[in-house]
Structure formats: C-alpha cells, structure tokens
Amino acid sequence: MVMETIDFRTLSPQDKYKYLSSSVTPRPIALVSTVDGARNVNLSPFSFFNVFSANPPILVFSPLRSIRTNETKHTLDNVHEVREAVVNLVSHDMVEQTSLSSGSYERDVDEFAKSGFTAQASELVTPPRVKEAPVSFECEVKEVVALGNEGGSGNLVICEVKMMHVQKRILKDGLPDPFLLDTVARLGGDWYCRASGDSLFEVEKPIGKSGLGVDSMPESVRNSDVLSGNDLGKLGGIERFPSKLDQKDFLKEYVYAVEEIMNLAEAGKRLRKLHTWAKELIAERKIQEAWSILLWADTLGE
Incomplete structure (x- = not known):
C-alpha cells in the first residue's frame, strides 16, 4: 500500500484546513444559536463538533478564526458575552437552509430569518432553539479555550447540556432512532453525507468480554x-x-x-x-x- 507523507510544518493554514477537513470525516454538524449582550440572536453551523462527556454531559464545538482575515465568528463573540448556547442537530431536510445560515452576514442580521428556520423559545437559556431540528440541546457555556490567535485557530466552546428536546417522531423504544433521525455530516469541500439507508450498519461492541484477538x-x-x-x-x-x-x-x-x-x-x-x-x-x-x-x-x- 503506497502512502503519501505530508509534512504539516511546511503547509499554509489554508492547506492544513483542506487536508484536515477532507480527511477527518464524517463530522456531525452543530447548528448553534447564541445571543450577544444586547440579546441579538445569531445562528451558525459548525462541523468541528462532538460529544465529549456523559457525566457531566458535555458538547464541544469550535469556531475557527477566519483563515483569510483572522476575524472571529459572531458565535464566538457571543458566547464570551452571554455564556449560553443551543446546539441543534441537522437532519437531511434541513441541510440547504443550514448551509444558507453559514453566510458571512453582518452582526445585526438575523440568520433565522435569512435561512427560514423558526426560532422557538428555550426553557432554560436565552438563545432560541431551531423548531425544525430533530434534537436541540440547551447548554451553559462552561469554558472557551482559545487554541491560538492566528487565522485558522480553533476555539473550543465547552457546553454543558442542561435540557434536551427531541421530536417524538424520531423516538424508538424511548431513544432517537438513527434511521428516523436522518442526520447529515460534513466531508471535505462542498461534500456532505447522510446517515440513513444502506449507509447504516451495526457492529457488536465487546462490552464485558475479552475477545481472543x-x-x-x-x-x-x-x-x-x-x-x-x-x-x-x-x-x-x-x-x-x-x-x-x-x-x-x-x-x-x-x-x-x-x-x-x-x-x-x-x-x-x-x-x-x-x-x-x-x-x-x-x-x-x-x-x-x-x-x-x-x-x-x-x-x-x-
């Protein structure tokens, strides 16, 4: 098997991003709603995202500084001002509107209105949740960890889940069913993938036993x-x-x-x-x- 070796020490920030985002796939998408100190709402998707702890229940997403201008995302600015966020999952029937919400809009622009999503009041936090989302997590932002101060640097927004909202239609035996959830994920470039149909399969986990190997x-x-x-x-x-x-x-x-x-x-x-x-x-x-x-x-x- 012939391998290509790439020395990241020689790459530009743009090329580092391209190699990483094209390789580390698929990445789940967090459609995050936040507010600033004046309660202006922002909505933006992030694919540098995952769950990192069950107890405490922790989600982490990472808004990157602009590789081109080094500017920070409005979402990042907001969580420094108001340490709350709603993380909404993205199903296949939301993907185009989610992409639309990622545009480079001015701070005072309402991405809910631009994307056509419906803002629904949250129970415990100020930012609204996305009504169309199959799952929404109301979160307290516990910490923001800056990984650098140059273009392309990430910022780990560490969110503790306080409340979860799930559309009843996706539940099976009390839990979200992967076929009904129908989430999408990011790949490299403009590519996405869909967690449904033949792309889903089961692998038995060796819990409580040790295989022969x-x-x-x-x-x-x-x-x-x-x-x-x-x-x-x-x-x-x-x-x-x-x-x-x-x-x-x-x-x-x-x-x-x-x-x-x-x-x-x-x-x-x-x-x-x-x-x-x-x-x-x-x-x-x-x-x-x-x-x-x-x-x-x-x-x-x-």
Whole structure:
C-alpha cells in the first residue's frame, strides 16, 4: 500500500484546513444559536463538533478564526458575552437552509430569518432553539479555550447540556432512532453525507468480554488472502474457539458441501474455497460456524 507523507510544518493554514477537513470525516454538524449582550440572536453551523462527556454531559464545538482575515465568528463573540448556547442537530431536510445560515452576514442580521428556520423559545437559556431540528440541546457555556490567535485557530466552546428536546417522531423504544433521525455530516469541500439507508450498519461492541484477538488465530487465518481486516475483527471477537465436537457436528451437517470442496484437485483451490465459505458465514454473523470451517481447513496443512 503506497502512502503519501505530508509534512504539516511546511503547509499554509489554508492547506492544513483542506487536508484536515477532507480527511477527518464524517463530522456531525452543530447548528448553534447564541445571543450577544444586547440579546441579538445569531445562528451558525459548525462541523468541528462532538460529544465529549456523559457525566457531566458535555458538547464541544469550535469556531475557527477566519483563515483569510483572522476575524472571529459572531458565535464566538457571543458566547464570551452571554455564556449560553443551543446546539441543534441537522437532519437531511434541513441541510440547504443550514448551509444558507453559514453566510458571512453582518452582526445585526438575523440568520433565522435569512435561512427560514423558526426560532422557538428555550426553557432554560436565552438563545432560541431551531423548531425544525430533530434534537436541540440547551447548554451553559462552561469554558472557551482559545487554541491560538492566528487565522485558522480553533476555539473550543465547552457546553454543558442542561435540557434536551427531541421530536417524538424520531423516538424508538424511548431513544432517537438513527434511521428516523436522518442526520447529515460534513466531508471535505462542498461534500456532505447522510446517515440513513444502506449507509447504516451495526457492529457488536465487546462490552464485558475479552475477545481472543487476531494474535490468537492460526497463521493460515491471519494471513488469508480471502479474509479482510473486518472479517478478522469479527472472528477475533469470540471468547473461545468452537470445540472439536462442535466442529464435527458442523462438518457433518454440511457433509456434501465439504466433500465437493475436498474433491478439488489443487490444494490451494481447496483452501481458498474453504476460506470463501467461511467469509460468507461471517457475513451472515455465523461466527462459530465460520471458525469450524477455518480450524478444519488449518488441519489440512495446505
């Protein structure tokens, strides 16, 4: 695998931003509403954003200084004056209006009006929330950490969530459902992605257990030219290999398929066929069955 090496010490701020924003993806979007000391409202999206703590519940977003002029964002100025914010999540049906709200408007311009979003009064904080947002977090700004004073420098706005509003339509079993939430995220340039449909998938988390790991696998499995890294990750999640009896029972159940493979003349083809079969079982989440095939294949010495 050929890699390109990029020395950030030699890059301009513009190029640093391009490489980072095109690589660290996808990034969730915080559509943030704030007010200044005169209670003028500002609304602006930020993709340098995420959740960083559950207890206390902390969200962080980062308004960058302008790379071109070194000016600060109105949002950053506002949270220094009034240490409150509402972080609104952005669904697919909000994305164009959200982009519109990111324009370089003068301080006295109401981005709610410009974007066509509806300002809805918050319960605990002064800034309004976005009525159209599937989820809104009313926050107290605990701290603002400046990461530099030059163009492109970030400012970590550390927000403690005080109240959360969720549209009931996106709830399933009491929690936001990813298919119903339908959020979008930023990529590099003008590109976005959508968390919906075939782009969503589940990966079992090994909570409370320790998998065997890739290092415990037979060499023929670790170095397989059929199995991918994801396949090995799934295989390594089991806590024990199937017993000899389990392997025997599986092979007996699929005796005709096993005989067909063993009748192949070339040993290399037999091993590849067995690993391909195991790969199909892994895709069906039949991990123990896949291991039965792989461990048996390893005993063939091919």
